[in-house]
Amino acid sequence: MSGDVVQPRLGLVGWLRWAWRQLTSMRTALLLLLVLAVGAVPGSIFPQRSIDATRTAQWLTDHPTAGPILDRLGFFEVYASPWFAAIYLLLFTSLVGCVLPRTKQHLKALRARPPRAPKNPDRLGASLVETVDGTPDEVLTAWRKTLRAARFRVDSHDDNSLSAEKGYLKETGNLAFHLALIGIIVGVAVGHLWGFKGDVILPEGQTFANTLSRYDTFSPGPQVDAADLTPWTLTLARLDAVFEEDTTREGQLGMPRDFTAHVEFAPTAKAPVEDRTIKVNQPLETGNGTVFLLGNGYAPHITVRDAQGTVIYSDATPFLARDNNYKSVGAVKVPGATPKDLGFAGLFLPTGTITEHGPESMFPQPLDPYLALTVFEGELFPDGAPQSVYELDDSAMTQLRAEGSDQPLRLWIKAGQSIDLPGGRGSITFDGVERWAGLSVRTDPGKSLTLGAALLALAGLIAMLTVRRRRVFIRVSEAEPDAEGRQRTLVRVGALAKDDDEGMTDELAGLAERVKDHR
Amino acid sequence: MSDQTLAQFSMLSLYSAMGVLTLAMLAFAAHLAWLLPARDEAAEHVEEYELVAAGGVSDAEPGPATSAAAYRPGDGELPSRARSAGGIASSLTILGTLLLTASTVMRGLEVHRMPLGNMFEFALTGSTFVMLAYVGWSLRRNLRWLGLFVTGPAVLVLGLAITIWYVDGAELMPSLKSYWLVIHVTIATLSMALFGIGAAVNALYLWQDHVERLGARSFMNRLPGSRQLEKLAYGLHIIAFPLWTFTVIAGAIWARQAWGSYWNWDPKEVWSFVIWVVYAAYLHARVTTGWRRQNAAIIALAGFACIVVNYGIVNVFFVGQHSYSGL
Numbered sequence: 089m090s091g092d093v094v095q096p097r098l099g100l101v102g103w104l105r106w107a108w109r110q111l112t113s114m115r116t117a118l119l120l121l122l123v124l125a126v127g128a129v130p131g132s133i134f135p136q137r138s139i140d141a142t143r144t145a146q147w148l149t150d151h152p153t154a155g156p157i158l159d160r161l162g163f164f165e166v167y168a169s170p171w172f173a174a175i176y177l178l179l180f181t182s183l184v185g186c187v188l189p190r191t192k193q194h195l196k197a198l199r200a201r202p203p204r205a206p207k208n209p210d211r212l213g214a215s216l217v218e219t220v221d222g223t224p225d226e227v228l229t230a231w232r233k234t235l236r237a238a239r240f241r242v243d244s245h246d247d248n249s250l251s252a253e254k255g256y257l258k259e260t261g262n263l264a265f266h267l268a269l270i271g272i273i274v275g276v277a278v279g280h281l282w283g284f285k286g287d288v289i290l291p292e293g294q295t296f297a298n299t300l301s302r303y304d305t306f307s308p309g310p311q312v313d314a315a316d317l318t319p320w321t322l323t324l325a326r327l328d329a330v331f332e333e334d335t336t337r338e339g340q341l342g343m344p345r346d347f348t349a350h351v352e353f354a355p356t357a358k359a360p361v362e363d364r365t366i367k368v369n370q371p372l373e374t375g376n377g378t379v380f381l382l383g384n385g386y387a388p389h390i391t392v393r394d395a396q397g398t399v400i401y402s403d404a405t406p407f408l409a410r411d412n413n414y415k416s417v418g419a420v421k422v423p424g425a426t427p428k429d430l431g432f433a434g435l436f437l438p439t440g441t442i443t444e445h446g447p448e449s450m451f452p453q454p455l456d457p458y459l460a461l462t463v464f465e466g467e468l469f470p471d472g473a474p475q476s477v478y479e480l481d482d483s484a485m486t487q488l489r490a491e492g493s494d495q496p497l498r499l500w501i502k503a504g505q506s507i508d509l510p511g512g513r514g515s516i517t518f519d520g521v522e523r524w525a526g527l528s529v530r531t532d533p534g535k536s537l538t539l540g541a542a543l544l545a546l547a548g549l550i551a552m553l554t555v556r557r558r559r560v561f562i563r564v565s566e567a568e569p570d571a572e573g574r575q576r577t578l579v580r581v582g583a584l585a586k587d588d589d590e591g592m593t594d595e596l597a598g599l600a601e602r603v604k605d606h607r
Numbered sequence: 608m609s610d611q612t613l614a615q616f617s618m619l620s621l622y623s624a625m626g627v628l629t630l631a632m633l634a635f636a637a638h639l640a641w642l643l644p645a646r647d648e649a650a651e652h653v654e655e656y657e658l659v660a661a662g663g664v665s666d667a668e669p670g671p672a673t674s675a676a677a678y679r680p681g682d683g684e685l686p687s688r689a690r691s692a693g694g695i696a697s698s699l700t701i702l703g704t705l706l707l708t709a710s711t712v713m714r715g716l717e718v719h720r721m722p723l724g725n726m727f728e729f730a731l732t733g734s735t736f737v738m739l740a741y742v743g744w745s746l747r748r749n750l751r752w753l754g755l756f757v758t759g760p761a762v763l764v765l766g767l768a769i770t771i772w773y774v775d776g777a778e779l780m781p782s783l784k785s786y787w788l789v790i791h792v793t794i795a796t797l798s799m800a801l802f803g804i805g806a807a808v809n810a811l812y813l814w815q816d817h818v819e820r821l822g823a824r825s826f827m828n829r830l831p832g833s834r835q836l837e838k839l840a841y842g843l844h845i846i847a848f849p850l851w852t853f854t855v856i857a858g859a860i861w862a863r864q865a866w867g868s869y870w871n872w873d874p875k876e877v878w879s880f881v882i883w884v885v886y887a888a889y890l891h892a893r894v895t896t897g898w899r900r901q902n903a904a905i906i907a908l909a910g911f912a913c914i915v916v917n918y919g920i921v922n923v924f925f926v927g928q929h930s931y932s933g934l
């Protein structure tokens with residue numbers, strides 16, 4: 089006798105079917121949800137390249153061993169990494185595989201009649217047995233009316249029973265919720281493919297035109313054609329900034345209170361200019377992109393002259409704020425200087441002072457503005473590679489020394505002041521201060537779909553969590569007539585809830601109460 | 608009243624509320640301690656909490672089983688001592704909650720907005736919501752058994768609020784000046800309050816389940832049974848979860864107004880998402896065949912742990928756009 093049990097062989101199709109069943113099971117969905125939650129966490133711990141490239145680069149420099157490994161594993165780009173995509177794609181495949189068959193079933197159930205009442209409905213979870221006045225027909229009619237009023241769907245498979253069901257909305261809500269989650273994903277994808285975002289730093293008085301070349305940075309989705317940008321223009325007339333001046337509240341002095349950009353906006357190249365404002369929570373809709381005010385700072389106006397007094401540089405030069413009091417860093421690049429290119433790098437301080445830690449700003453408003461600069465000479469763009477306008481590449485430059493000393497030359501220039509550079513290199517003038525606005529222009533054609541789907545999901549969720557699916561079955565039979573010979577009827581009612589649902593007993597009692605009104 | 612006076616009264620009211628709630632907490636603790644069944648046969652029959660009864664009724668009119676035990680000399684005082692401690696605790700809780708609400712309202716009047724602009728205000732309003740939810744709910748059923756587990760954490764959070772999170776009332780940063788702040792943060796706070804009470808009930812459920820398995824004697828025997836506790840916890844979660852879903856959606860709408868993009872994977876957003884996913888997993892786990900309810904409860908507790916991380920750690924230590932802790 090052979091003890092071998094011959095296992096039926098699963099062919100390829102069999103295996104696929106098995107794998108599909110595993111993937112679309114609730115257990116897998118649960119597991120994938122937990123994995124998704126865990127997988128999202130590293131993105132909040134490690135700096136993300138797409139959000140803060142500088143901090144990411146810093147982290148990589150600070151951790152020479154761990155950095156590259158984590159980078160290879162996508163820890164600085166978690167939400168665009170293959171493994172994160174794998175998790176949510178599996179989850180959504182599972183979702184579709186789970187929800188589509190359920191939708192089909194539910195559509196059928198919506199059209200079907202409630203099932204036939206069991207022989208003894210009073211054996212169900214919640215039940216009621218009573219003998220009442222009236223014929224079986226009258227009793228059934230009263231129950232039918234009551235159940236209809238309570239929004240049950242009522243049907244009858246024979247003359248002495250009723251079957252009623254309600255709460256189809258629960259399953260409808262469940263399906264709407266899960267399907268809406270797919271809508272959210274599609275909306276996000278549409279935004280990524282057809283949306284763009286671009287940033288520009290715009291000093292007061294300057295005009296921005298919505299063309300590719302005017303953006304400081306521009307990141308279009310793969311389906312965006314930069315030639316299609318609508319050529320609207322926007323001039324920054326003035327930027328108002330308000331900071332806390334009340335000195336009585338601890339830690340609040342100098343905190344930002346309000347930023348308003350006053351702009352002149354023209355929706356197309358030929359259209360008349362309109363006065364508009366942009367505030368932090370009030371973006372400007374242009375028709376092709378929404379303009380957000382995301383940052384601000386100072387652009388000291390700086391003029392550099394050569395030894396003959398000819399102006400070789402004169403511009404409002406944006407500096408980037410580094411702390412709450414707008415201590416700002418920046419650079420001035422003067423390629424046309426003789427004998428060699430000149431470069432200035434350093435700080436702008438709206439309310440400047442020199443402390444033991446070096447130059448600091450005491451308040452964010454330009455009450456007493458200063459520039460603190462060091463000077464370099466040499467080749468500004470040694471390899472022609474693009475470089476940041478806020479930083480000086482000093483690899484091919486030498487720092488100027490103070491006259492008669494080997495200390496670096498440090499310029500401390502008050503607004504309105506001019507300083508001669510040593511060795512007949514000319515002079516630098518700090519003419520005054522302007523503000524700049526950091527504007528971000530964005531389009532997201534998927535956002536309405538995402539929002540609509542999210543609201544549908546919320547509605548579906550509320551329906552699925554609050555609606556109860558309940559069935560009520562009734563059987564009637566003739567009972568002994570009473571003393572005066574009037575007809576009596578024995579009613580047996582049973583009620584069944586889909587989940588363990590304590591309210592069923594109460595609902596049945598309420599129904600029985602209301603039946604009396606219908607008799 | 609000037610803002611200065613309001614600020615003083617608000618703090619005065621807060622300190623009083625903390626004092627009263629601490630006393631309430633002690634009274635609730637005594638209530639539970641005195642519930643410990645005596646080592647006596649009769650104690651087995653002592654009144655169980657009646658879950659469906661309106662609050663107080665089952666205490667005021669002890670059923671026959673209680674009286675049988677209550678009139679036995681010696682251990683008879685135990686339930687009655689527990690009863691009076693519970694009564695005192697309930698009254699103190701109501702008083703403390705009123706003081707706390709007054710403090711929150713005065714803070715709001717002082718700063719001329721919803722008091723939800725920094726961690727201190729958030730903790731204050733959050734605790735107020737927790738206490739109001741508890742008091743409101745205990746008007747409908749007897750929840751004295753839960754009192755310690757609600758007043759305790761509330762007092763703890765308020766203690767943290769006045770020591771390490773305190774900042775003077777101030778105007779908001781520009782990015783927070785939006786009616787979305789009111790909508791988003793109010794619902795978030797309410798939702799977290801309910802998740803918090805839900806976590807307390809779920810923890811009691813796991814404990815109760817453990818006690819029932821051991822068949823040990825404990826004051827837990829007087830609390831609702833594990834099945835009941837589990838259902839109560841679920842009931843709280845299915846209110847809190849849609850509120851949290853709404854919070855995330857409203858946050859996204861606001862983010863698009865203020866920062867230009869509705870989702871930026873900022874640490875705060877990451878954690879709000881993680882919380883949402885973990886609680887979705889909890890709801891799934893509850894209906895997944897082959898998963899034990901205990902494990903589902905553990906997932907829900909993990910969800911609350913994520914809330915604590917989001918509020919206590921991400922707010923303070925992580926770099927992101929949501930830098931409003933005021934610290």
Ligand code: HEM
Binds near residue numbers: 117184262269553891
């Ligand atoms: C994107 C991820 C998902 C989320 C956020 C999610 C969320 C939820 C929520 C909140 C519930 C309510 C549970 C309750 O009634 O208490 C639920 C129910 C349900 N989910 Fe999902 N779900 C997801 C994916 C899936 C997947 C992949 C499947 C299928 C494998 C699935 C199948 C179900 C089923 C069948 C129910 C109803 C359970 C019942 O009969 O009450 N879900 N889901």
